[in-house]
Amino acid sequence: MKIGYRTIKTAVGTPIAVSIAQLLGLTNFVSAGILTILCIQSSRKRSFVTAWDRFLACAIASIYSFIFFELFGHNPIALGMMLIAFIPTTVFLHITSGIATSSVIILNLYSASSNPTSFLMQQFLLIIIGIGTALLLNLYMPSLDKILEDKQKELEDKFQEILFQISRYIRNNEEVWDGKEIIESEEMLNKANNLVERDIENHFIRNKHPYRDYFRMRYRQLEHLKAMLPLASQLERADALSERIADYFERLSKNVYPENTAIIFLNELKELRASFNLEKLPTTREAFEVRSNLFQLLHEVEDYLKIKQKYKKTDIKLVKRYERKRQESQE
Missing domain, CATH: 1.20.120.940 (Putative aromatic acid exporter, C-terminal domain)
Incomplete structure (x- = not known):
């Protein structure tokens, strides 16, 4: 069975992203690896387009999560309300490809007992590390x-x-x-x-x-x-x-x-x-x-x-x- 370049990039990029996040002492450092897995693409152009869409979606998800969880608490109802507001926003902005990636950040913020500004900043660093690692790896594409x-x-x-x-x-x-x-x-x-x-x-x-x-x-x-x-x-x-x-x-x-x-x-x-x-x-x-x-x-x-x-x-x-x-x- 032949192993494709996308598989190799995922295998290389995931531990790199996790290691960087862990070295920086970030909470939920494994999320950086998940973000990298979700962002590996089959072409350079697609990787740049989806990287921007996912970054923007993650940023919006972080802000929405912070607001809703602070106002209504960390409970399923608040999570549902947040998603009702978040998903239509991604549809309106044509960045629905970032919904799956954003779910990682949303669940990180939901699982925390509180969302201080420092924790929110850590989520932004996870986004940058995860998506950035995938983007760098996607710069190399084998000749066809x-x-x-x-x-x-x-x-x-x-x-x-x-x-x-x-x-x-x-x-x-x-x-x-x-x-x-x-x-x-x-x-x-x-x-x-x-x-x-x-x-x-x-x-x-x-x-x-x-x-x-x-x-x-x-x-x-x-x-x-x-x-x-x-x-x-x-x-x-x-x-x-x-x-x-x-x-x-x-x-x-x-x-x-x-x-x-x-x-x-x-x-x-x-x-x-x-x-x-x-x-x-x-x-x-x-x-x-x-x-x-x-x-x-x-x-x-x-x-x-x-x-x-x-x-x-x-x-x-x-x-x-x-x-x-x-x-x-x-x-």
Whole structure:
């Protein structure tokens, strides 16, 4: 089982906060550790926002507790009255994330027989130590670039398999594929997008992210891949034209990577469509349906490739290398 950075930060920060509070001789020093646990976040931006919300909520809770307990005594009724006033205040100020953190200070003040000013000041020190320790630890966030790079490679492998299985079905009409790569690709894209958003929150001056556009592009392409599957599954017979399209899909499956070589396959697509014009018109309903599905399949492929073309400039070197290899293989 893998231990995450958030767990490590909690394990490191809690004893540090407790130790500082204990060294300062503060009452309820363990509360500093509880506050640290509650304030550890998954991103820098979120930690700064929630730190301010929690500090403000704790400060308000301390003042409300001091007033209500001094006026009405330390009893459940006074506690309930205080919460009736405190919680709407946090809602009004949009700092409800600080309610759980504030409960630590509220219960500290409630459990004391009296709340002299010195004890109230100790609670403020506990707030500063607990939230401050968590904030300092949250300044360090591990880079997600390697994880996102791995997600990118895994996703491209899934796309390659999907395209290959489409080519296989067009050629052999074999229904041996369970289509799990489609579901896995969707799950992978959702996880990758969540990671991208978290990585953006870890960089205060970064509004754009190279992987955000990439995964959005792949998500749009996946929709077209899903649209291709029913079209391919309706091809009940293969002819010379469908064989060429199967070869086209197989080549396409071997060229799924971050670089943009979409122009190559868009040009090949024009050649395939030209082949349609040279073929005789279908004479049977079955042949017409096959031809219609093949034509629609090429339309989906074109949209799939154009999405990649809009995402990134064409990589000329890779295009030339591909065309050179293709010419050599034809010779």
